[in-house]
Amino acid sequence: MLIEEIMKLDVVTLFPSNTVKDALEIMLENKIRHLPIITEDQAVVGIITDRDLKEIVPSTMSDSIDKNVYDIKLSEVMTKNPITAHPMDFVEESAVVFYTNQIGSLPIVSNNKLVGIITETDLLYKYIELTGAHQPGSQIEVRVPNIPGILFEVSKVFYEHKTNVLSVLVYPDKENSANKILVIRIKTMNPLQVIDGLKTAGFEVLWPNVPGIS
């Protein structure tokens, strides 16, 4: 999946010449936490987050803060030349970028112009969608040997039962590295025949596996 499919298009931005006060106000107003800083021709030159601002303006309750902090230009406090991504980058890749760089948002740039933004929240939502957990279905967990072609063998069972697979996740088996665990969501209320089919095909079904009921 490409970033352009999930990025937000209407990005709230400010210029380097704007002040800390402007940034505080616009974030509050739009309920956002990340603010790309751009030039007149839409080039991203910096980014500022709510956390950056909190460091500059420690507490609005305190009398001792220097009121002049509100007038500081963003060019002085923004993170310059932030990490950006392209609309045609993969969502999966960008997740790695978020993780390894510990950032909360990614301005999306094309032809040197800001065209969108994705945040951790967008990404998390997309991942929830990828697990299929947001649409009616039943979940099955199967332990399979860690060998090529095994997914094909498992999916044959779903094919035979005309079962629509919503999502497949593959986890390592904590107990034995020769195995993998497949977590499959299927669009059915009655997974019993499919489970029988999996067992007949020789797979170990971990869930549903109810003690007392075989």
Next chain:
Amino acid sequence: MAECTGNFVMKKNAVFIYSKEQLGYSFSDSHPFNQKRIVLTLDLLKKSGAITDSDIIAPRTATDDELFLAHDAKFIDVVKKAGKGEIKEAACEMYGIGTEDTPIFPNMHEASAMLVGGTLTAVDEVMSGRARHALNLGGGLHHGFKGRASGFCVYNDSSVAIKYIQQKYGARVLYIDTDAHHGDGVQWSFYDDPDVCTVSIHETGRYLFPGTGSITERGNGKGYGTSFNFPIDAFTEDESFLEVYRTAIKEITEHFKPDVILTQNGADAHFFDPLTHLYGTINIFHEIPRLAREMANKYCEGRWIAVGGGGYDIWRVVPRAWAHLWIEMNGLDAPTGPLPTDWVKRWQSESPVSLIETWEDPVPLYKPIPRKEEITEKNAQMLEQALQIIREKRESC
């Protein structure tokens, strides 16, 4: 007017909606949704002396206009054509029919409209004051969506009935769903509506269909705070189930102050049910209607409509569970001891499993659950969080 029939004192304040035509809702002989359970239930009630022919009212069929209250015209049209073989299976799939769960069967529309009509018949009996309570075991198809069938359900009789109650009688409806699956179809129908409160207690959607029904689904906009979900853990047993049920229903009914209560009485939270993983016993099916009736009498002048729902162990569980519902509806004492022997004799030969021959479940029904305490504690914490919204309001008053 009390008359004695066998062990039961009859007080005719409830009606039972049924006709053989309700059995036309049938996907196939091997499909888990099997309306034979209604026949088994009715026969058990008759042989127990808990029902007479004069308690039974035939259901009517819902009109297209009534179905439009909760369903799209296009969807209804597709169901009509599918049931007459006038449309290809592949063309129906986006409407949720022709799938393994909800296959096409002859006269699908007529059969589905009759189940809806049965619930509307029940509504009219109660709302017009002819009966205090009414039961339509053929209804309770809570997974049906506006434009799509799902999870064995074509039309959603409860959604249609609630809209019908609102339109014709202008009443506030409390919908209580104790099926082991989340009552998603009804919930989404009234998610924005502040005058309909939906409550669902179900096995968590982590593994089980439909996957929804988390405590954070509380309604939307003006309807915020009128959807309640109590997802209980797999392997939950009676005590914890009933603690969640009793606490939730008492507090929500007092808070919402409904004019009428509609309960969905799926019987698939039992240990024997093949499609779910809850560890209920027959006791919960005795306790559930007891509190529903108490709440209806206390807050709604007795107005209580009950419908069926899931229930896939049709031999050992559903007849006894649903018989309890009718018996409780009539204020009769809970039956104990052996089931009528002529009932057991009549059905044992057809049943693929050994029937349970007593009103009670055998003890022990299953091996002890290793994580009982943790499950109970987790459910209690969930209950607390789900009810916080009304408890906060009460404290601030």
